[in-house]
Amino acid sequence: MKTIIEPFRIKSVEPIRMTTRAEREEKLRAAKFNLFALKSEDVIIDLLTDSGTGAMSAQQWSAVMQGDESYAGSPSFERFKRAVTNLMPFKHIIPTHQGRAAEAILMSIFGGAGRTIPSNTHFDTTRGNIEASGAEAHDLNIAEGRDSQSLHPFKGNMDLQALDAFLAEHGDAVPVVMITITNNAGGGQPVSLKNIRATAALAHKYHKPFIIDGCRFAENAWFIKQREDGQQNRSIQDIVRDCFSVADGMTMSAKKDAFGNIGGWLALNDDDLAEQARVKLIQTEGFPTYGGLAGRDLDALAQGLAEIVDESYLQYRIRTNAYIVERLDAMGIPVVKPAGGHAVFIDAKRWLPAMDPLHFPAHAVACKLYEIGGIRACEIGSVMFGRQPDGSEKPAAMELVRLAFPRRTYTQSHADYIVEAFEQLQVEVDTLRGFAITQEPKQMRHFTCQFAPLDASGDRAAA
Numbered sequence: 001m002k003t004i005i006e007p008f009r010i011k012s013v014e015p016i017r018m019t020t021r022a023e024r025e026e027k028l029r030a031a032k033f034n035l036f037a038l039k040s041e042d043v044i045i046d047l048l049t050d051s052g053t054g055a056m057s058a059q060q061w062s063a064v065m066q067g068d069e070s071y072a073g074s075p076s077f078e079r080f081k082r083a084v085t086n087l088m089p090f091k092h093i094i095p096t097h098q099g100r101a102a103e104a105i106l107m108s109i110f111g112g113a114g115r116t117i118p119s120n121t122h123f124d125t126t127r128g129n130i131e132a133s134g135a136e137a138h139d140l141n142i143a144e145g146r147d148s149q150s151l152h153p154f155k156g157n158m159d160l161q162a163l164d165a166f167l168a169e170h171g172d173a174v175p176v177v178m179i180t181i182t183n184n185a186g187g188g189q190p191v192s193l194k195n196i197r198a199t200a201a202l203a204h205k206y207h208k209p210f211i212i213d214g215c216r217f218a219e220n221a222w223f224i225k226q227r228e229d230g231q232q233n234r235s236i237q238d239i240v241r242d243c244f245s246v247a248d249g250m251t252m253s254a255k256k257d258a259f260g261n262i263g264g265w266l267a268l269n270d271d272d273l274a275e276q277a278r279v280k281l282i283q284t285e286g287f288p289t290y291g292g293l294a295g296r297d298l299d300a301l302a303q304g305l306a307e308i309v310d311e312s313y314l315q316y317r318i319r320t321n322a323y324i325v326e327r328l329d330a331m332g333i334p335v336v337k338p339a340g341g342h343a344v345f346i347d348a349k350r351w352l353p354a355m356d357p358l359h360f361p362a363h364a365v366a367c368k369l370y371e372i373g374g375i376r377a378c379e380i381g382s383v384m385f386g387r388q389p390d391g392s393e394k395p396a397a398m399e400l401v402r403l404a405f406p407r408r409t410y411t412q413s414h415a416d417y418i419v420e421a422f423e424q425l426q427v428e429v430d431t432l433r434g435f436a437i438t439q440e441p442k443q444m445r446h447f448t449c450q451f452a453p454l455d456a457s458g459d460r461a462a463a
Helices: 021-030 058-064 075-087 099-110 124-132 160-173 193-205 217-227 236-245 271-284 295-307 311-330 361-373 412-431
Strands: 092-096 116-119 136-139 177-180 210-213 249-253 264-268 343-347 378-380 400-404 435-439 450-453
Touching (some): 075 092, 075 236, 092 099, 099 264, 099 271, 160 193, 311 343, 361 378, 361 435
């Protein structure tokens, strides 16, 4: 059959409160134009993030009931550990309450003033944890990854020549080499198995540990199976194992490709590093056999790891994004191509070429999308990445609007509604105006900062 259907049946539903455009405009003003500040009940389709927002399966809810809440030595941890090591063959599995906690622990070991940490592209919390330690985050994505219209099949790849030169020049200051799969900040683009292996080889050439941020590992493996020579007849499980077999460790937000509403882990092979990490874990998260999670969470994640490698699910998941990308592209709306794994990305810089990047064109698009259709998206541009460690402002490499799809949550009719909202946005695109930030924290401002709209001349609009 040609139609790719949702490979599941719906057993429980949650009502959506429908709102008018006038209501949404008022809600956005009250939120100081920060979409993170909206109440979820005021959102019709919530694509702010795919992190922890998916629907758990009946089998996961069943697994919840066998959760053992013992403080130490819980069998839930043993089931969780087996599920992780079945896919990622690391010696030490250290659970955390989510991925950023794993990053914080890792940076307590590898971070610090005078150090610099390369990756294909660090995402926001990774970059935040690196910079909070006093270190610098450095991005070395291939050039095609910074071109939204390039059809390179693996736009998330590390620039190997640049990494080699970086390590040769800054090697003494580099404590670790990282890579994220898929490359979220670059449009949800995958990294090839060949590139993962080559990045690991370069790191080891310079005697640096190689760490994978693996939160969307299954989606990345699906792209490898579909696009990389010699991988088509292999199982997703085997491709995943190969990806992690060359790494010295990983960080993981299990709120993505483990179908968790909460959870994560840090995995390591080195005994001494693992001991340091566990000490920090006990200080900040919990005992090493629960790490800030309830036993029931660990059991739900163990079941989720078995479900995420199902190829029928992955085919449906990736096709949903590709369908919306194709529809928007046909309308002339600039999208990141080819379609990524977990989200649709709009290239606001191309759509609003006359708008100053420091007036935040991607944020302007995201706000108008909410007003029109009640759809909440996320800016990945100069709001998120524009402020430099010294406090200055610099336009981000790309001005993207990310529509991240929760797993097993929305249906085809929701996808068509999103396309219809963009049809109206395209009609109104010439009316879009930028924003100024009026209040912001010193770090990771996009979560809590406040905005004011600008008028056509770039001045603050009247209240």
